[in-house]
Amino acid sequence: xSSSTREEVLRHLRTVAYLQPALHKQTHAPAPDEIDHSLYxxxxxxxxxxxxxxxxxxxxxxKEEEQWELNTFATCECLxxxxxxxxxxxxxxxxxxxxxxxxxxxxxxxxxxxxAARILxxxxxxxxSELSNKIEEVKKRYEQKSAR
Amino acid sequence: MSDHDHTHSHKPAPMVDEVSDFEILEMxxxxxxxxxxxxxxxxxxxxxEYVHTLGPLxxxxxxxxxxxxxEYKKLCVADGVEASKAVGVNWVTSPPTQFGTPSxxxxxxxxxxxxKVKHVVVCTLCSCYPRPIxxxxxxxxxxxxxxxxxxRWPRQVLAEFGLQLSPDxxxxxxxxxxxxxxxxxxxxxxxxxxxxxxxxxxxxxxxxLIGVAVPKPGVTSxxxxxxxxxxxxVHHDHxx
Amino acid sequence: MSKSQHDRTHHAKIATGIGDPQCFKxxxxxxxFKEGDRVRIKDLPDIFYTRTMTYTRGAVGxxxxxxxxxxxxxxxxxxxxxxxxxxxxxxxxxxxxxxEYADLYANDSLETEFxxxxxxxx
Numbered sequence: 001x002s003s004s005t006r007e008e009v010l011r012h013l014r015t016v017a018y019l020q021p022a023l024h025k026q027t028h029a030p031a032p033d034e035i036d037h038s039l040y041x042x043x044x045x046x047x048x049x050x051x052x053x054x055x056x057x058x059x060x061x062x063k064e065e066e067q068w069e070l071n072t073f074a075t076c077e078c079l080x081x082x083x084x085x086x087x088x089x090x091x092x093x094x095x096x097x098x099x100x101x102x103x104x105x106x107x108x109x110x111x112x113x114x115x116a117a118r119i120l121x122x123x124x125x126x127x128x129s130e131l132s133n134k135i136e137e138v139k140k141r142y143e144q145k146s147a148r
Numbered sequence: 149m150s151d152h153d154h155t156h157s158h159k160p161a162p163m164v165d166e167v168s169d170f171e172i173l174e175m176x177x178x179x180x181x182x183x184x185x186x187x188x189x190x191x192x193x194x195x196x197e198y199v200h201t202l203g204p205l206x207x208x209x210x211x212x213x214x215x216x217x218x219e220y221k222k223l224c225v226a227d228g229v230e231a232s233k234a235v236g237v238n239w240v241t242s243p244p245t246q247f248g249t250p251s252x253x254x255x256x257x258x259x260x261x262x263x264k265v266k267h268v269v270v271c272t273l274c275s276c277y278p279r280p281i282x283x284x285x286x287x288x289x290x291x292x293x294x295x296x297x298x299x300r301w302p303r304q305v306l307a308e309f310g311l312q313l314s315p316d317x318x319x320x321x322x323x324x325x326x327x328x329x330x331x332x333x334x335x336x337x338x339x340x341x342x343x344x345x346x347x348x349x350x351x352x353x354x355x356x357l358i359g360v361a362v363p364k365p366g367v368t369s370x371x372x373x374x375x376x377x378x379x380x381x382v383h384h385d386h387x388x
Numbered sequence: 389m390s391k392s393q394h395d396r397t398h399h400a401k402i403a404t405g406i407g408d409p410q411c412f413k414x415x416x417x418x419x420x421f422k423e424g425d426r427v428r429i430k431d432l433p434d435i436f437y438t439r440t441m442t443y444t445r446g447a448v449g450x451x452x453x454x455x456x457x458x459x460x461x462x463x464x465x466x467x468x469x470x471x472x473x474x475x476x477x478x479x480x481x482x483x484x485x486x487x488e489y490a491d492l493y494a495n496d497s498l499e500t501e502f503x504x505x506x507x508x509x510x
């Protein structure tokens with residue numbers, strides 16, 4: 001019935017508020033009987049679904065865009081333009097698959113970027129070795145620049 | 149609950165050649181994608197240039213036109229995609245893809261405010277936004293905070309943006325969770341009688357089109373807010 | 389080594405000059421609901437992904453508009469786009485969604501979209 005679903009929905013929203021990333025709070029893969037339905041729902045929920053969770057007033061800010069952020073946006077749209085993925089695949093990976101900690105722990109465009117890197121490997125366009133080598137190559141390029 | 153007082157405790161800007169992990173990964177991904185033929189360097193440049201053309205002016209003009217022309221206003225409400233053409237935005241063929249932008253689709257809906265109904269827009273799941281007609285979303289629109297709170301405490305959040313409405317006005321929150329993208333068509337304010345389309349468009353700011361502000365004669369920009377500086381901000385000179 | 393094959397040309401083929409969701413028009417068949425229908429949002433399993441927010445589940449609203457046909461996001465997110473559903477824009481009273489919402493603001497509402505699978509007659 002509708003009212004018990006609403007109760008569950010509201011209990012879920014309260015429970016999720018307890019499940020925030022916290023550096024000092026540890027879990028070590030509990031036994032199944034330590035996870036009731038509320039916790040199961042909280043852990044397995046798609047993490048982008050934040051509507052209705054409690055939060056406090058903050059100062060609303062604008063932000064200057066980084067060049068790498070604009071580049072990342074263009075990369076993600078070009079990947080979709082040329083058929084590597086569609087935007088919904090991107091959102092699913094970027095806003096849910098990353099998991100709760102990265103979702104709230106890394107910057108907005110940090111997730112876009114990680115997700116773009118990941119799709120290249122997942123769809124076998126590059127191997128992880130190729131990606132790692134390229135990261136190393138780019139790093140070295142900049143180390144050499146600074147050394148000059 | 150969370151400490152947001154970090155704007156003033158910024159580390160000094162690094163030297164020109166210092167790059168962040170994000171910048172390194174961004175270059176790596178873009179170079180690999182181009183090397184593997186997934187998209188071309190030209191594609192990437194064209195998309196960046198397309199993004200540089202985007203901003204809130206077409207949406208502001210759409211509202212101004214609608215205020216001046218009741219038939220156009222009806223079209224805006226019935227078919228936002230068709231109405232966009234009159235302000236130079238073709239949701240399908242303006243973007244380089246010729247099938248719309250991958251992230252913004254082709255289903256604009258114009259939400260018409262009345263004296264009794266005020267709309268305001270959020271995407272609780274991510275930050276979906278009508279980029280082809282409004283430009284890039286503001287930082288605050290993307291925050292988990294705005295996305296958590298606007299759907300449940302809209303009057304409180306709007307008050308923080310400086311907007312307080314009478315209890316008999318229905319505040320309708322639009323949560324753009326699927327393929328539709330929204331702009332708000334605010335009520336034409338008093339004191340604009342006889343104004344031209346240009347004069348009217350000037351007071352329809354991005355914040356008015358999201359729904360967190362209402363247009364006022366003499367107010368031609370969004371309310372002043374702190375601006376978080378970038379370490380390596382976007383070049384606006386088109387040769388990146 | 390096994391390598392997956394991906395057709396990168398598919399979406400451009402069906403949507404160029406047409407747009408998305410326009411490219412799925414006519415594929416969802418007869419809509420189950422119409423404007424004005426009272427609908428309840430089902431609390432279906434949302435394992436791994438959904439775009440139907442938890443805060444709407446079990447709530448009752450009114451269909452305001454049939455907006456388009458499209459593969460549901462749950463399937464589109466894995467590039468499974470063979471089947472489309474009708475999408476509906478549904479309006480809820482805020483008091484229906486939130487127990488603490490003030491009676492003073494009884495007119496306040498919220499509008500959002502659902503694919504047909506998430507709706508049942510209320």
